[in-house]
Every structure is written in C-alpha cells, then in structure tokens.
Amino acid sequence: MRIHMTAATYELLRDRHELVIAPRGEIVVPGKGVMKTYWLDGSVGG
Numbered sequence: 001m002r003i004h005m006t007a008a009t010y011e012l013l014r015d016r017h018e019l020v021i022a023p024r025g026e027i028v029v030p031g032k033g034v035m036k037t038y039w040l041d042g043s044v045g046g
Helices: 007-013
Strands: 003-006 019-029 034-041
Touching: 003 007, 007 019, 007 034
Parallel strands: none
Antiparallel strands: 003 034, 019 034
16 A cells, blocks of 8 residues: 655655655646656655
8 A cells, every 4th residue: 555646745755765755657637637646655664
C-alpha cells in the first residue's frame, strides 16, 4: 500500500530524507490535465 501524491506535495516533502518517495509518472486528472505524480512508499527504518 502506498500514498499517491502530486508534484506539489513532493516538492514539500522531498528534503525529508526519512521518507521513501518514488516517481509514478504522469497521469490525466479530470479538470486539471496532465500531472506528474509520485508514490510515498514508506519511511526509512519503518
């Protein structure tokens, strides 16, 4: 199980080195268009 996040959320969390974040790719979001998204896969040591 993973949490799906937007690029905006990724930008806020990317310097938190205890988090494991992986790119998911681009998806089409209704009403928003194409967005780059990421997975939060967990935390280091957790």
